[in-house]
Amino acid sequence: MVQTTHTAPFVMADNSTVDHTAPVTADMNKSRYLSTQWQQRESEQLWPKSWLFAGLESDLKDSGDYIHFEIGVESILIVRDSDHSLGAFYNSCQHRGNRIVTDSHGKGMRHIRCPYHGWTYGFDGALKGVPSRKRFSTEPCAETHSLKSVQVAAFEGLIWVNMDKDAMPLEEYLGTLKDKIAPYNLQRMQLISQQTVALDCNWKTVRDNFLEQYHVDFIHPQHADTVDCENSINTLFPFGHSMTRVKGFVTDEKYTVPEKAPHYLAPLLSGLDLDIDSFDGRVPDIRQAVQQQKRKIAKHLGFDYGPLSDEELTDVIQLDIFPNLFLTIQAEEVSIYTPRPHPSNPDQCYFDKWTLQIPEEMACDPAKGWMLSPLLNTSKETPRPKHDYFDQDAVIAQQKTLSLTFDQDIFYLRDMQAGMHSRGFDKVTLNVDEVRIQHFHNWLDSQLSQ
Numbered sequence: 272m273v274q275t276t277h278t279a280p281f282v283m284a285d286n287s288t289v290d291h292t293a294p295v296t297a298d299m300n301k302s303r304y305l306s307t308q309w310q311q312r313e314s315e316q317l318w319p320k321s322w323l324f325a326g327l328e329s330d331l332k333d334s335g336d337y338i339h340f341e342i343g344v345e346s347i348l349i350v351r352d353s354d355h356s357l358g359a360f361y362n363s364c365q366h367r368g369n370r371i372v373t374d375s376h377g378k379g380m381r382h383i384r385c386p387y388h389g390w391t392y393g394f395d396g397a398l399k400g401v402p403s404r405k406r407f408s409t410e411p412c413a414e415t416h417s418l419k420s421v422q423v424a425a426f427e428g429l430i431w432v433n434m435d436k437d438a439m440p441l442e443e444y445l446g447t448l449k450d451k452i453a454p455y456n457l458q459r460m461q462l463i464s465q466q467t468v469a470l471d472c473n474w475k476t477v478r479d480n481f482l483e484q485y486h487v488d489f490i491h492p493q494h495a496d497t498v499d500c501e502n503s504i505n506t507l508f509p510f511g512h513s514m515t516r517v518k519g520f521v522t523d524e525k526y527t528v529p530e531k532a533p534h535y536l537a538p539l540l541s542g543l544d545l546d547i548d549s550f551d552g553r554v555p556d557i558r559q560a561v562q563q564q565k566r567k568i569a570k571h572l573g574f575d576y577g578p579l580s581d582e583e584l585t586d587v588i589q590l591d592i593f594p595n596l597f598l599t600i601q602a603e604e605v606s607i608y609t610p611r612p613h614p615s616n617p618d619q620c621y622f623d624k625w626t627l628q629i630p631e632e633m634a635c636d637p638a639k640g641w642m643l644s645p646l647l648n649t650s651k652e653t654p655r656p657k658h659d660y661f662d663q664d665a666v667i668a669q670q671k672t673l674s675l676t677f678d679q680d681i682f683y684l685r686d687m688q689a690g691m692h693s694r695g696f697d698k699v700t701l702n703v704d705e706v707r708i709q710h711f712h713n714w715l716d717s718q719l720s721q
């Protein structure tokens with residue numbers, strides 16, 4: 272048992288049921304990251320009973336469009352029907368269990384067809400066609416051999432599934448987080464990259480990395496001049512969700528404000544028609560200047576930031592939605608991250624990153640050289656980027672990148688996992704900056720003990 276008595280620097284969400292008067296307490300035996308028994312408990316108690324992010328609604332525009340995603344040993348197929356409803360099914364043919372679909376997305380299926388012996392199903396999962404049907408002693412039919420369905424729901428262009436037929440509705444599960452996401456209008460953003468990297472660590476090792484900024488000073492030194500992690504605000508929500516909010520375009524309070532603006536802000540400032548040298552000796556003014564210029568240029572472009580406040584034009588929020596979804600949200604770009612377990616090995620996982628941006632034509636005036644964010648990818652693939660798969664060695668060798676920041680994280684994740692295996696290490700000790708990790712594991716424990 273690990274226990275600290277710090278007063279945690281977080282605020283409680285409205286209507287939260289989390290007891291914030293309790294000391295920060297955790298039972299963080301290392302076995303949760305390492306043991307196959309623990310992984311098995313998650314396979315039985317966590318994944319089949321949770322709302323899980325499965326993909327983007329933009330991949331399901333028309334009848335017969337489909338996506339498929341894997342979580343541990345399970346594989347789920349989601350299809351758009353001709354009446355525009357969505358169907359979600361275990362991706363296992365009811366003949367002999369073959370996985371029907373193996374690519375992550377596709378368009379315009381005429382029916383769901385197993386490639387092995389050619390059984391076909393409607394988009395509602397009903398068995399339609401069975402080659403040589405009369406050769407079965409009891410003929411398979413829709414009543415006995417249709418695909419097994421799971422719950423599916425869409426929110427703000429994000430598709431979710433839940434294998435538990437009795438699970439609460441997605442909107443209830445998200446609660447007030449819906450109001451944090453909706454103002455950013457994700458549905459008008461475009462997918463500009465989809466990546467999956469295989470990592471030699473437990474999915475929760477990745478997850479914990481996202482839930483604290485304690486490590487930022489040490490492995491992400493570039494953040495000191497642009498985000499104030501020292502004063503980030505953590506908010507805990509029911510059901511294990513949490514959020515952190517970080518002020519952008521400011522110097523971290525722990526560091527001396529520089530005389531000159533950091534050089535890597537130059538593309539942003541010039542895109543906003545601001546001269547980086549004009550901030551010599553007045554670097555703290557950059558934040559407000561960026562907010563004002565974004566408003567001015569958005570008006571020129573006819574782009575509507577909607578209900579976003581000035582602060583939301585410069586700040587970063589990160590939402591952590593239990594059990595394995597992170598959204599890093601800025602006004603012009605959203606990154607979606609999902610660490611997923613390996614089917615059998617607790618020392619391995621898959622990590623997906625989806626990047627969405629407001630369309631370039633909404634956010635740029637090439638004639639004037641104006642651009643609302645330097646993050647905008649002006650050379651994106653059309654109509655849809657390919658799903659890129661690689662492993663951590665490709666990132667460490669700098670052949671692939673998720674982002675500078677996450678590449679820096681990946682460099683350490685394998686070593687974290689390896690170090691925990693040692694007989695010289697037995698428990699994880701958390702401080703108050705790591706309260707979101709605590710919150711996640713507390714909720715995980717409650718789910719696994721049901």
Ligand code: FES
Pocket residue numbers: 364365366367368369385386387388389390
């Ligand atoms: S396993 Fe699918 S048709 Fe035989």
Ligand SMILES: [Fe+2]
Pocket residue numbers: 480486487491676677680
């Ligand atoms: Fe990091």
